Amino acid sequence: MNILVCISSVPDTTSKINLINDNKEFDRNGITFIINPYDEFCLTKAIFIKESTNAKVTVVNVGGSNNDAILRKALAIGADNAVRINKEALNGNLVASCIANYCQEENFDLIFCGRESIDFNGGKVPGFLAQKLNIPFVNSCVGMDIHDNTIEVKEEVDNGQIISKVKYPAVIAGQKGLVEEKDLKIPSMRGIMTARTKPLEVIESSVECNNNIKVINYEKPSERTECKIVDSEKVNDLVELLSTEAKVI
């Protein structure tokens, strides 16, 4: 089986977002960029599949050389090879086009993406990619088993789950549940050593985008007014405040 895991680079979950340049940018100084947490579940799942079926796992990122560090980490975690498509990730459509072009050359059976990137929370790339390749799209995937030429997937929906049978190739947008948190793979010493000898290929792409959805500026959420502390012996007061002041109950 030939598996692709798409990886995006995002600010570490503990990052505070500070705005600069008249709120037109956020300050990247001091922010550590990490593998998008949803992608980590996918990468671990891909490596589990590799361990049980002797598949090949490739990781791909669309972006500049700053992202080589996260690709090396993915190699250390256990991917066989890494590809960086050298292009600024201007928008989801461009990213999906770059990856789709690459897929057309490589014939992947499974393409994993995270449910969304935790920076812009777009949740666009996986669906765009599936549609560009004209293959099934499974979103919010919380479980997966491989059969002969189909996969059985569990998808989260608003009020429960659905289980479906999907022919592959398919795009699977994963999240926690695809593997358990405690099973997430982390780089081992040996992994870090062998990662140095694994290929990190940089390819150019001629894909252009005619249209764009541009960031004009950012806004900070308004601060909350000071917290009103209610005496734990006077719980009635809280109910009163929620009813007459906040008007929510």
Added chain:
Amino acid sequence: MSIITITENWEGKFKKTSFESLSYGRHIANQMNSKLIAITIGGNNLESLIQYGADKIINITNFNFENNNNTDIAKVFSKIIEEENGSTIIISNTNIGKKISPLIAQNINAGLITNAVAYPEKNNLLKVKCKAFSSKSFVVYESDYNKNIISIIPNSIGEINQITGKGEILNQESEIKSNQDYQILKRSKQNDKISLSDANIVVSAGRGLKGPENWPMIEELAELLGAATACSKPVSDMGWRPHSEHVGQTGIAVNPDLYIAIGISGAIQHLAGVNASKNIVVINTDAEAPFFKAANYGIIGDAFTVIPKLIEAIKQHKN
């Protein structure tokens, strides 16, 4: 050119989020002086859509949200959007919305703006404020596509008004052939509880509750308030609660009118998913818990004594 709202229903019944996205569509239609078309599959009680502003309703009777896959649903909607010459398409950013909106955007070659939290700017309907960085910031996007899908975060537009209008209702069959590469085998409904994205009130609890056996009081409180239940990440990691309840930066993002956090410390990753809530109540034994800094109301106290009292107080209030 027309304004189209995709309205979602479950077993025929329209969701609150659909009325919200209809109101959003109505707002834009008024500004552009154009018609608002509501489209759906497998809907019942279609008249209810008129009360939220639809001038025309197209219901596809041979598809539904429960049994058809994402690809097929997206195709059915894409076809109607093209037939009706839709220029701005509104959808709610629910689980289903997230699945089908990127597919539709590709099918009809439209721009996709996800996570909108406000109406577009008055004099520039392609400029929209959205959530980013899991609510740590907002971002204003401007699209240069001539067709756009705006996906709005549930419960972010505020008051939605019912109106008395007139609307035409069309029931149709779609000729789209279902794609056999993707077959739904089974659907498990978690329960009849309110789903997180539909809820006005969310009652959430963390590791401070000590163990899963202590959740009945959380559920009782939630039921009393008509609320959905949620939890912090460690609680779902330990299997005390299902994954689907995990809120935060790496879980579900919520923005109810009221979020009650019980025995949750308020780590930055937790706050990222909940600080868009309009009111936050924190109940924690530790006065120094960071959550109090993000809260509107707080009680410093032991959940095991405070929650039963709160349940009593709310029961009294209701009578």
